[in-house]
Amino acid sequence: MEYCSSGSLLSVLESPENAFGLPEDEFLVVLRCVVAGMNHLRENGIVHRDIKPGNIMRLVGEEGQSIYKLTDFGAARELDDDEKFVSVYGTEEYLHPDMYERAVLRKPQQKAFGVTVDLWSIGVTLYHAATGSLPFIPFGGPRRNKEIMHRITTEKPAGAIAGAQRRENGPLEWSYTLPITCQLSLGLQSQLVPILANILEVEQAKCWGFDQFFAETSDILQRVVVHVFSLSQAVLHHIYIHAHNTIAIFQEAVHKQTSVAPRHQEYLFEGHLCVLEPSVSAQHIAHTTASSPLTLFSTAIPKGLAFRDPALDIPKFVPKVDLQADYNTAKGVLGAGYQALRLARALLDGQELMLRGLHWVMEVLQATCRRTLEVARTSLLYLSSSLGTERFSSVAGTPEIQELKAAAELRSRLRTLAEVLSRCSQNITETQESLSSLSRELVKSRDQVHEDRSIQQIQCCLDKMNFIYKQFKKSRMRPGLGYNEEQIHKLDKVNFSHLAKRLLQVFQEECVQKYQASLVTHGKRMRVVHETRNHLRLVGCSVAACNTEAQGVQESLSKLLEELSHQLLQDRAKGAQASPPPIAPYPSPTRKDLLLHMQELCEGMKLLASDLLDNNRIIERLNRVPAPPDV
Structure with a gap:
């Protein structure tokens, strides 16, 4: 061979x-x-x-x-x-x-x-x-x-x-x-x-x-791997499935590893929402890697990466010079050092995935804010334009047209709905500012992660330790060492131990402690995200309810105005046959002006109803993505 x-x-x-x-x-x-x-x-x-x-x-x-x-x-x-x-x-x-x-x-x-x-x-x-x-x-x-x-x-x-x-x-x-x-x-x-x-x-x-x-x-x-990062739990998972499996089977596999039920699983990939249909083939899932996984968004408590402290697996050198024992000890310490390096990389990668995933969620929430705000402001604009008609206000106050009292009440209700929409708009604007502030925090945190040099420090220690280890590997094959060589060997043992201590110190203080602090911060941010998301859903529902009610009020008002318009036409016909009325002490709009105004207002209300209906459809689309239950 x-x-x-x-x-x-x-x-x-x-x-x-x-x-x-x-x-x-x-x-x-x-x-x-x-x-x-x-x-x-x-x-x-x-x-x-x-x-x-x-x-x-x-x-x-x-x-x-x-x-x-x-x-x-x-x-x-x-x-x-x-x-x-x-x-x-x-x-x-x-x-x-x-x-x-x-x-x-x-x-x-x-x-x-x-x-x-x-x-x-x-x-x-x-x-x-x-x-x-x-x-x-x-x-x-x-x-x-x-x-x-x-x-x-x-x-x-x-x-x-x-x-x-x-x-x-x-x-x-x-x-x-x-x-x-x-x-x-x-x-x-x-x-x-x-x-x-x-x-x-x-x-x-x-x-x-x-x-x-x-x-x-x-x-x-024969299985393929789908990398899934649970944003709430801050854990990267490898999901092994067959390419011919359905999305439903993939979701069940995710459920086994994360305990997140399929109905509560929502995914982002490279900043975009991924809507996975359970009956579709898993082949439609995007190609993932450990550094570019699917991001699972759900309600869960952050637990982070579970690992064993490499310090627990580090043996100690015997005081005397024993070439074989020293070699074995150096090998064990070096192995624990490489394990610390792997864990340090995993912890740093975990922080990067946490921050990147949160950034994407922020972008999705900001987009939801913009769309909902646009709907609320559009509805508010239509309501304000219909309520701002001066001729209707002057007509409604004249003593001889008390029939418009019901129309005035409906108009008052529209004004109340406009105030609600105005408050919703202000609420969404405040939410946008809060999200922007959190996004700036994320950018700052990501910069700190990118500037971290703990990996380089651990690698430097390992390179020096590896050089000494190779010397020990050569020495163990010899029958013994001369006096000078033995003194160098002892010094190498001391240096090796100091390097190992420094490596573990960097790992604990620069890697583990920062990672644990980032988990605490991540948990707080995730709570803010879920609260904000639920709040936006409530605001969106309020906007939708205002649109629906405004549509009903408008229809009632439009119907009433049509009836009044018809009545005015009849009164006009009768007035043409009767004697002219006495001169009123105060000027009032002519019946012709009133009729024209009623017709204009009726047409405006029809347009408003159409716009409100379109707004409701937009809000329904915004609320189609199911949100996980509250923590």
Whole structure:
């Protein structure tokens, strides 16, 4: 086969950068390659019998991508699914418990083994790749406490994927999930853990067969990832779905991870509202990345990114010079340092996503304010123009036209509605000013995030620590050090410890504390956003109600004016036949003027009714997007 110049999967996992497991993208490459390799072996009826990270070689492709290949077939043999073998091969940490009992503990037993022993080894290998450590660890290590190692693997409860003994002669502790230090998203973990639980099964009758293993792993590998940032919770989620799934299935997957019911899920993408129809294919969802996710807007309490403090995983140097021990300690400290760097980036990215998402929500609310204000002001303008007719005012006050009293009352109601619309307009204007003030705060906060230099400070410490670590790596291969070299080695240990302390200080003070403060501020801002949004909905409803009532009053007034106009025409006809009336002590409008005015006012009211109806339609469209319930 071709030369694999990038070492093995074991050498990748031994690197301090991967002390807590592979990144999600790289893990999926490992999973894809291992499944493809095992599928090829099973199609040809071959059992490997020594699957482990050291036998999975890494090759870098032409485009820089990793390619992993199964190697070392010294223990392989042809074996069909229904056949058994009795010879024992393999590496003890990855051996099936039945084979471990015979090969490591040297206990006589007559068990025969089937092809599923490879599944156990695959399970241990995948757990190692995902977490950076073995799943079953007795106190003192697997090779120092072999009896407890066997106990852990054979007494493991159903569903458990890991077991450990924390202290000498202590109890066994079981894990049913991957550790919090794992770099895999909860979305991928939820797919992977059931597979690990069913192939890390001691009883061969309960263990999955290869057919089910291939079906379940292929199901993962065929899924696409939709990145969703829950703005209220301030958490980034990876939603694994099939491209042929519907939006409804996607929303249910979001519900499982966020506890936000589908009916309360609203999405923004790059500043625009995304209306997702449950029956439509998920293929219509925009292409997302971790830095450009869908933003989920809902009511929820901010909880932020959950993580373990890297300081808890940092070992301490022994006082004396022990080259191997110093190397191991430096490797552990450096691994925790890289974990701190990853967390620092995640915390900073989280702050950026919080601020960007809030900025988009502000823009949506400002747009809602502008549209609602335009509707309110337009309605107010029409009402004011109809109420400002001087001729109608003078007519309504003359003693001989008391029939206009009802029309005057309706007109008074229109004036009241105009006052309500005026107050709504003022209210919306004040809300706009409040939103603008909050937007300016967001811009200021984003500038502070962009100016943050904590990542560079941590990286600088890591570079210096990495240089010392490489010196320790070379020194451990030597039988001993001279006096001068030993003094330099001691000084390197002191410097290494100081750098680690400085790194953790930056992480805690510049990253964690700022992130926690940003969560508190984010929670306050989200409450303001929800209150503002609910307030705008109420104002919009008030504007809509005013428009509806004004439309009804206008119709009544228009009908009354038509009746009065008809009556005036009749009076005019009668007056033409009668004697001329005496001269009035005060000037009053002629009946002709009154008739013309009534006709003009009637036409104006008809136009007003049409405009109010259009305004109502606009308000209905503004209120179509459902809002989440109050917190």
